[in-house]
Amino acid sequence: AYSAEPFVPSRGGLPALRQAAADCRGCPLHRDATQTVFGAGDPHARVMLVGEQPGDQEDRQGKPFVGPAGKLLDRALAEAGVDPAEAYVTNAVKHFKFTQAEPRKRRIHKAPSLREMTACGPWLAKELELVEPELIVVLGATAGKALLGSSFRVTQVRGTVLEAEIHGRPERLVPTVHPSAVLRAEDREAAYRGLVADLEVAARALS
Ligand code: URA
Numbered sequence: 001a002y003s004a005e006p007f008v009p010s011r012g013g014l015p016a017l018r019q020a021a022a023d024c025r026g027c028p029l030h031r032d033a034t035q036t037v038f039g040a041g042d043p044h045a046r047v048m049l050v051g052e053q054p055g056d057q058e059d060r061q062g063k064p065f066v067g068p069a070g071k072l073l074d075r076a077l078a079e080a081g082v083d084p085a086e087a088y089v090t091n092a093v094k095h096f097k098f099t100q101a102e103p104r105k106r107r108i109h110k111a112p113s114l115r116e117m118t119a120c121g122p123w124l125a126k127e128l129e130l131v132e133p134e135l136i137v138v139l140g141a142t143a144g145k146a147l148l149g150s151s152f153r154v155t156q157v158r159g160t161v162l163e164a165e166i167h168g169r170p171e172r173l174v175p176t177v178h179p180s181a182v183l184r185a186e187d188r189e190a191a192y193r194g195l196v197a198d199l200e201v202a203a204r205a206l207s
C-alpha cells in the first residue's frame with residue numbers, strides 16, 4: 001500500500017519533518033507535482049487548520065493557502081477573531097493533484113483518493129504531535145474524511161465542536177466548508193457568512 005511512513009523521521013521537530021517531507025515518495029502524487037507543500041505557521045499554534053491539498057499557486061510557491069482560497073480564508077479568520085499569524089495551516093495531502101489537457105494548459109485540481117489521503121496521513125499525525133493544537137479547524141469534506149473517517153458529512157457537523165481520537169490523541173475539532181467551496185458557491189456572500197460563523201465557533205472554543 002502507498003504510505004509516507006518510511007519517509008517520516010522518528011526524531012526532530014517541525015523543521016526536520018518539513019525537510020524529510022520534501023523527499024516523500026509515499027504515493028504517486030509526488031511525480032507530477034512541483035514540490036511538497038508542507039504545513040506552515042506558528043509551531044506552537046493554538047489552532048491548526050487542515051485543508052485538502054495544495055492548489056496551483058501553493059504547488060508553485062511551496063506554501064499552503066497562498067492562492068485565492070487562502071486569501072479568502074485569511075479574511076474570514078480575521079473577521080471571526082482568529083489571528084491567522086497565530087495559526088498553523090496544513091493540508092491532508094501534501095502534493096498537488098491535477099489534470100491537464102495538454103502541457104502548458106491550465107492545471108485543474110483533482111480530489112485526492114482515499115488511498116492518497118491515507119498514504120499522506122503520517123505527516124499530519126506528526127504535525128499534530130509536534131504542534132499540539134488546542135483545536136483543529138477542519139476545512140471541507142476531504143480533510144474531514146482524512147481526520148474523522150469516510151462517514152464524515154460536513155453539512156451535518158459544520159460549526160459544532162466535536163471531540164474525537166485522531167491518530168491516537170484526543171482532539172477537539174470544528175468542521176466548516178472549504179474556502180474554495182465559498183469561491184464556487186452560487187451565493188458567494190451567504191457562503192462566506194457561513195464560513196465566518198463557523199470560524200466564530202472556533203474562536204469561542206479557543207477563548
Ligand atoms: N486549498 C487547500 O485545501 N489547501 C491549500 O493549501 C490551498 C487550497
Ligand code: SF4
Pocket residue numbers: 003004021024025026027028029030036093094095116119120
Ligand atoms: Fe508523500 Fe503525501 Fe506527497 Fe504522497 S502526497 S508523495 S504521501 S507527501
